[in-house]
Amino acid sequence: MAGGPPRPSEDGLIARYFAPLAGPGADGMRDDAATLTPSPGCDLVLTADAIVAGIHYFPDDPPASLARKALGVNxxxxxxxxxxxxxxxxTLALPDDWTEDWLAGFTEGLAGALAGAGCALLGGDTxxxxxxxxxxVTAFGEVPAGGMVRRTTARIGDRLCVSGTVGDGALGLRLRRGPAWAASLDGAMRAHLADRYLHPRPRLPLAxxxxxxxxxxxxxxxxxAGDLAKMLGGGRGALVEAGAVPLSPAAAAALAAEPGLIAPILTGGDDYEVLCAVAPEALDAFLSDCAGIGLAMTPVGTVIAGDGPPAFAMPDGTRHEFAAGSFSHF
Amino acid sequence: MAGGPPRPSEDGLIARYFAPLAGPGADGMRDDAATLTPSPGCDLVLTADAIVAGIHYFPDDPPASLARKALGVNxxxxxxxxxxxxxxxxTLALPDDWTEDWLAGFTEGLAGALAGAGCALLGGDTxxxxxxxxxxVTAFGEVPAGGMVRRTTARIGDRLCVSGTVGDGALGLRLRRGPAWAASLDGAMRAHLADRYLHPRPRLPLAxxxxxxxxxxxxxxxxxAGDLAKMLGGGRGALVEAGAVPLSPAAAAALAAEPGLIAPILTGGDDYEVLCAVAPEALDAFLSDCAGIGLAMTPVGTVIAGDGPPAFAMPDGTRHEFAAGSFSHF
Incomplete structure (x- = not known):
């Protein structure tokens, strides 16, 4: 930390960059704790996910984008x-070469993302x-009491649906390495994939x-594929129509240029879309409600009896398992 | 990560080491989120603090101790x-050379510390x-609605009290570096300071x-000194009787051997004691209630009008300010 302009203390950082984002219950970041009370009749839902430079993102990504990403994944x-x-x-752990410019960009991005989601910064640690x-980030939401939608409660016969498009995040990440297939995409397609990797858009209206x-x-x-496997087990497998999995025009163009991309599309991660299991009798109403809010929701398969990994019926008539399964940075 | 035995996946780690610690609401760590609902009529209180190897602790400290420390500071x-x-x-971010032995020790310490505090692991990220x-760690507690005790609400005339003894943590840290004054302490005293640094004992019964x-x-x-300064401001200062600040026998012996240790004792940090401001008319009842639960609570000063840093009346009749104030790892 020698050389360069003097750095503010942690308290100075909080006052300058974080206190302006403080929501009700955070008391202007002047305390060691905040309060939060769910609305009457509601449970709090808690989740925590961290992203690390060089592992979950590129260190030179714009700091405002990283704030959006860290918030978005939660x-x-x-x-x-x-x-x-x-x-x-x-919880922000900064490298020794952090700069105030970086922090200013980060908190600006964070402020925008918090406002967009209608939630507040309540505190933290630097x-x-x-x-x-x-x-x-530790994120707090609320649901009517007992109403949290669980991961592991699908039943045999349920229809499997996915929001938006699949694989853009993984392709956006690979695009950063300058692959040959990038030449098959126009500029707008490349920009779409890059944006999908960098800027998760959590499907809040779907909740x-x-x-x-x-x-x-x-x-x-x-x-x-891996997350679908996590949803199932215990005698429940899945049969997915690979051709039904929704792709963006950019992902479709990339896949046409390089058929091997089906693996990263189905297993690569960094997609912030929602996979859900819906009882057959509820499917029409669900899809209709999704259409009503302008949110793409696509049936892609069915929960079936069985204990193996999810099976994908490929357009060529073969069946395929993506054994690599879930992507892990660990 | 090349060489050595194969490592479990993140899911494998969760199932082996963390799922056994899962409390109600965590659904056996089989979901991406947990639920928590405060008792009727209560607010949740939220706090987050992180500790980093080589900055907040010694990397070779026993992992069970680190788990206790990370939980204790919160x-x-x-x-x-x-x-x-x-x-x-x-949120556990592991270096590339982590071992399963380390993780087993860490989760064993965490289990003990959680049980001791009567709280549960609800989830997280590795x-x-x-x-x-x-x-x-992000920690959740509860208070009756509106009952969180604030940092900044002391009034002029309030008596300042502190629990336990002050300075042991800072001296325990310094002891690790083999200082000359260590020779003035007997083995039990050295063990006391080392333990106070390594094992915060949060004052939960005081709540x-x-x-x-x-x-x-x-x-x-x-x-x-620095935390007292954070409590005040806005026309409120403090006058503290330095001789009244409670010291352990070990800290008193160290101070007798090396009078300059008064600065780290009063400013050094790593003490997990509680500083509070009590209205004069409430003081007797407060001290009596503390005595009733066997918890040492010592009046050390008074909130006075003024805007400077806290003033310490020293035993030799001089007044001193500890301008270094609050310790910052940042």
């Missing part, structure tokens, strides 16, 4: 559980990391529809 | 806010740190007494 979990965001705590940066119609749900941030 | 904040612990989320280990009697409170984990 809000995506809340959305998939049917919860409405209320607030977050931030420390030296002694290594790469780590951005840890009440999941509570109303879904038997089980989770986001597919670790990859569609 | 539960200490809850205790100082008058809150009863309910549960925690854990990631690669790309550098030193980071142990981040209801703070709610009943204290106008303001905080823990002194960043050092007595």
């Amino acid at each position: 809000l995506s979990d809340l959305a998939a559980k049917g919860a409405v965001p209320r607030g977050v705590l931030l 420390v030296r990391s002694g290594g790469p940066a780590l951005i840890g 009440p529809l999941l509570r109303r119609h879904a038997r089980a749900a989770m986001d597919i941030s670790d990859g569609f | 539960l200490s904040d809850l205790a100082a806010k008058g809150a009863v612990p309910r549960g925690v989320l854990l 990631v690669r740190s790309g550098g030193p280990a980071l142990i981040g 209801p007494l703070l709610r009943r009697h204290a106008r303001a409170a905080m823990d002194i984990s960043d050092g007595f």
Whole structure:
């Protein structure tokens, strides 16, 4: 930390960068704790996910984007559980070469993302990391009592649906390495994939529809195939029509150029879409409600009896398992 | 990660080491989120603090001790806010050379510390740190609605009190470096200081007494003098009788051998004791209630009008300010 302009203390950082984001219950970040009380008749839903420079993101990504990403990966979990965001705590571990410019960009991005989600910063901790940066978020949402949508409660016969499009995040990550297939995409397609990797858009409007119609749900941030496997087990498998899995035009163009991309599309992670299991009799109402809020929701398969990994019926008539399963940074 | 025995996946780690600690609401760690609902008529109190290897602790400290420390620094904040612990989320960022032995020791220590505090593990995240280990805890407690004891609500004339003894943590840290004054301490004294540094004992039994009697409170984990300064301001200063600040026999012996240790004792941090401001008319009842639960609580000074840093009346009749104030790892 020698050389360069003097750094503010942790208290100075809090006052300058974080106190302006403080929500009700945070008392202007002037305390060591905050209060939060769920609305009457509601449970709080809690989730915590951290992202690390060089492991979960590129260290030179814009700091405002990283704030959006760190918040988005957590809000995506809340959305998939049917919860409405209320607030977050931030644990920010900074490398020794952090700059005030970086922090100003980060908090600006955080402010925008919090406002977009209608939730508040309630507190946190800022420390030296002694290594790469780590951005840890704990997010709080609420659901009507007992209403959290679980991961493991799908039943045989339920229809499997996924929001938005699958694989963009994984392709957006691979695009950063300059692959040959990138030449088959136009500029708008490349920009779409890059944006989908960098800027998760948690499916918050989906939360009440999941509570109303879904038997089980989770986001597919670790990859569609692996997360589907996590949802099932215990005598429940899945049969997925690979050709039904919704792809963006950019992902479809990439796949046409390089058929091997089907594996990262189905297993690669960094997709902040929601996978859910819906009873057959509830499917029409669910899809209709999704259409009503302008949210793409696609049936892609069925929960079947069995204990193996999810089976994918490929367009060529073969069946395939994606054994690599869930992507893990660990 | 090449070489050595194969490592379990993140899911494998969760199932083996963390799922056995899962409390109600965590659903056996089989979901991406947990639920928590405060008791009727209660607010949740939230706090998050992280500790980093090489910055907040020695990397070769026993992992069970580190688990106790990471939990203790957070539960200490809850205790100082008058809150009863309910549960925690854990963000564990592991260096590339982590071992299963380390993790087994860590989770064993965590289980013991959680049981001792009567609270549960609700979830969390395990990631690669790309550098030193980071142990981040988000802790949840509850207080009767509106009952959180604030940091900044002391009034002029309030008596300042502190629990336990001050300075042991800072001296325990310094002891690790083999200082000359260590020769003046017997083995039990050295063990006492080392233990006080390594094993915070959050003052959980104090929480209801703070709610009943204290106008303001905080823990002194960043050092007595600096944390007292944070409590005040806005025309409120403090006059502290330095000779009244309670010292353990070990700290008193160290101070007798090396008078300059008064500075780290009063500013050094790593003390998980509670500083509180009590209205003069409430003092006797507060001290009596503390005595009733066997908890040492010592009046050390008074909130006075003024805007400077806290003034310490020294035993030699001089007044001293400890301008270094609050210890910061940042």
